[in-house]
Amino acid sequence: QQQVKQSPQSLIVQKGGISIINCAYENTAFDYFPWYQQFPGKGPALLIAIRPDVSEKKEGRFTISFNKSAKQFSLHIMDSQPGDSATYFCAARLGGNKLTFGGGTRVLVKP
Amino acid sequence: EAGVAQSPRYKIIEKRQSVAFWCNPISGHATLYWYQQILGQGPKLLIQFQNNGVVDDSQLPKDRFSAERLKGVDSTLKIQPAKLEDSAVYLCASSWRLAYEQYFGPGTRLTVT
Structure with missing residues (x-):
């Protein structure tokens, strides 16, 4: 059961543009x-995170x-750069540090 | 600070064979995770250790997958026997304690033919 839905699957943006990726979840316990x-051949690396009491x-x-x-x-990725070309994953955490991606x-990002 | 180490980086086996992956977490990290990442999907947690005890293995296919973390440091994940659908990247991650940031290794890419 997929608990975190992410869209779009892919996007192309010009250098200097804004990239926007959306996620939705169902479980209010996150x-x-x-x-x-994540870059090809590498493991995912934490980019930024938020708690639900912050907008x-x-x-x-x-x-x-x-x-x-x-x-x-x-x-939102502002002023997108070619070095931002990668795969981005949203995730949500339950107690015990269990992540659902x-x-x-x-x-x-095109130059 | 050295990152999470994994080996091998690549493995090709035939179905019904066995395979094992090794992970060495960041020094001092008590919590260790194994994830399966199928091509084009996000990582899925298979098993989580706190020191050498299992915290969560609810998504581990226990009929063929096993994992251990002896002495609370290194860990091995084994698949026996492998199926075609096990083709994926197997990622190991570690965190200092529960609820802290997870750091991922580079993964082992498994191809089952």
């Missing part, structure tokens, strides 16, 4: 929502927007 970045978190060019009532959250979004 208490922490991280985003991971927005920004770190550099990366921003998470969180809508608790809608059970949705999104990642979305299906992933492959982002390609």
